[in-house]
Ligand code: HPA
């Protein structure tokens with residue numbers, strides 16, 4: 305099964321590129337930039353990754369990314385991930401990035417965009433991997449700041465496949481970001497949002513009704529609201545589910561308790577994703593394998609999930625067709 309899951313052409317729709325920063329690269333970038341880390345070794349970093357909830361993770365996530373300073377750093381970060389993902393049979397990656405987290409440290413948008421753009425071109429050329437870019441707003445920061453970033457990103461609007469909404473969910477409902485998402489809609493930029501990870505089902509409804517999103521990131525708490533589940537099914541809304549993330553952030557206690565089987569049973573359109581692979585114990589393949597181990601899913605189910613990801617990805621019709629063909633022929 306492991307070999308089959310590796311061969312499966314996988315599209316990843318929910319990845320935070322800053323969350324792909326492995327401790328080894330964190331140390332080498334810290335050294336290159338003369339930055340002191342509060343850890344003595346790579347092992348010590350990994351030991352610190354013992355999270356109790358989303359906030360306890362976010363604290364280390366924002367601290368970890370402090371080593372990213374130059375365009376080269378962002379390029380190396382993304383290429384490092386694209387190479388690992390490609391070796392796991394990932395053929396398409398949609399990466400969220402958090403401009404506000406970098407601006408707050410004095411790292412300007414052109415630096416981030418230059419590094420990520422270069423890495424995307426190399427991924428296409430050297431790995432045959434397609435990629436998409438999702439500019440995320442930090443929901444625990446003021447909405448006015450998100451709007452400022454939206455406008456500052458004007459030179460890059462053409463390069464954005466979508467805008468997203470991430471960071472601390474509780475107490476920061478989608479309603480807070482109506483104006484900035486409306487601005488994105490005016491500009492013709494698609495929208496996605498994290499909702500129903502730690503936050504209530506009402507946040508999923510708000511993301512659909514007020515932000516007009518085309519996908520929900522996480523969304524697992526929809527099960528608490530049967531009418532919402534029926535709506536998600538009827539409207540064919542895609543959820544980008546991140547099983548190992550949910551275990552590590554204690555959204556669920558263990559993989560065996562993960563609601564993926566119920567979500568599937570309810571007829572929802574689901575995809576599997578890694579979220580922050582360096583922090584949550586593995587990339588796409590590890591997430592697929594964890595589902596196989598916990599739920600004993602057949603090849604057909606994995607083919608269905610991989611197909612949903614290809615259907616709902618931001619990619620050209622030509623690329624979509626090619627990947628659907630590849631999926632139909634997987635040995
Ligand atoms: O899993 C996540 N949830 C919310 N915000 C995030 N930012 C990075 N990862 C996450």
Ligand SMILES: [Zn+2]
Pocket residue numbers: 318320470498521579
């Ligand atoms: Zn996420």
